Amino acid sequence: MAELEARTGMGAKRARPISPHLQIYRPMLTMMMSIVHRITGAALYFGMLLIAWWLIAAATGPNAYATVEWFMGSIVGQLILFGYTWALLHHMLGGIRHLVWDTLHGFDPADREWMTVATLVGSIALTLALWVVGYLAMGGPR
Amino acid sequence: MTEPMFRTPMSRVRGLGAARSGTSHFWHQRVTSVAGVLLTVALIVIVISLLGRSHAAVVQILGSPLIAILMLLFIINTAYHMWLGMQEIILDYVHEDKWKFLALMSNTFFVSVVGLASAFAILKLSFGV
Ligand code: HEM
Ligand code: HEM
Numbered sequence: 001m002a003e004l005e006a007r008t009g010m011g012a013k014r015a016r017p018i019s020p021h022l023q024i025y026r027p028m029l030t031m032m033m034s035i036v037h038r039i040t041g042a043a044l045y046f047g048m049l050l051i052a053w054w055l056i057a058a059a060t061g062p063n064a065y066a067t068v069e070w071f072m073g074s075i076v077g078q079l080i081l082f083g084y085t086w087a088l089l090h091h092m093l094g095g096i097r098h099l100v101w102d103t104l105h106g107f108d109p110a111d112r113e114w115m116t117v118a119t120l121v122g123s124i125a126l127t128l129a130l131w132v133v134g135y136l137a138m139g140g141p142r
Numbered sequence: 143m144t145e146p147m148f149r150t151p152m153s154r155v156r157g158l159g160a161a162r163s164g165t166s167h168f169w170h171q172r173v174t175s176v177a178g179v180l181l182t183v184a185l186i187v188i189v190i191s192l193l194g195r196s197h198a199a200v201v202q203i204l205g206s207p208l209i210a211i212l213m214l215l216f217i218i219n220t221a222y223h224m225w226l227g228m229q230e231i232i233l234d235y236v237h238e239d240k241w242k243f244l245a246l247m248s249n250t251f252f253v254s255v256v257g258l259a260s261a262f263a264i265l266k267l268s269f270g271v
Binding site for chain 1: 200204224227228231262264266267
């Protein structure tokens with residue numbers, strides 16, 4: 001370090017930024033996806049409450065189950081479930097991307113970008129497809 | 143914790159990291175992720191096949207052995223995965239000891255309650271009463 005400073009004439013005397021800050025980097029899709037993976041992970045974490053509620057209600061009886069069905073069928077409930085579906089699929093596809101990286105594949109810029117776009121487009125397309133299938137399974141929107 | 147004075151450099155290097163458990167956290171996160179792909183697909187198929195069905199039908203299907211086992215696997219795997227994941231998030235952002243330990247403890251409590259309650263519900267659906 002001292003040698004480097006001597007060679008480049010960069011002393012540590014002047015105050016200068018110690019490390020580049022986030023705002024300095026041009027936002028890139030891959031950065032966004034990093035944080036989105038974390039956000040969806042955290043959202044799914046609390047979303048497990050919904051699954052627990054659903055299962056406990058089913059185990060409790062018809063009345064409790066009817067309450068869950070009413071809530072999930074309401075506008076707010078449907079929006080939450082739609083968001084939950086997307087978060088789950090996005091986190092799962094993003095997770096698969098992480099698993100691919102763990103095999104030391106997919107690191108060059110073209111691959112990174114390709115996998116990132118595929119995660120995003122794939123999660124949205126799959127969410128929509130599942131909801132179409134879901135509505136068909138129920139015989140149309142209620 | 144008091145550090146023993148006679149530790150070798152090797153023993154110091156072993157088990158490094160905030161959780162004092164080396165890479166096992168990372169590895170368990172991966173194992174639960176691989177299982178998570180399969181179990182999430184199973185969950186989605188199960189949920190879609192239950193949409194719009196009566197309570198009695200839902201109880202019968204969720205309580206049938208194959209479905210109940212898949213649901214239990216999903217719950218147990220996800221509980222461990224989300225516990226590890228949230229721990230990592232907490233360790234990244236919460237630095238003050240007091241809040242860190244409070245958050246880590248809350249994580250454990252939350253996951254225990256949600257996981258156990260969900261698993262209990264499945265068992266009750268399976269074995270009745
Ligand atoms: C807006 C841009 C950025 C966002 C949203 C972001 C977000 C994140 C998130 C969510 C993680 C943890 C999750 C994961 O490992 O995938 C992470 C880890 C990390 N980021 Fe970033 N990051 C950004 C930019 C940067 C930049 C510019 C650098 C380097 C100069 C950087 C260096 C790191 C490092 C070293 C880790 C690993 C930290 C650890 O494992 O303790 N990040 N980032
Ligand atoms: C409801 C189910 C799930 C919940 C509640 C959940 C929760 C979480 C949480 C809280 C994290 C930590 C996020 C972070 O450190 O940035 C995480 C990370 C992760 N999740 Fe999930 N997850 C779920 C399903 C899945 C599935 C199905 C996969 C399949 C591939 C997966 C793969 C991963 C991976 C690979 C990571 C680590 C990412 C990294 O190293 O930065 N998760 N998850």
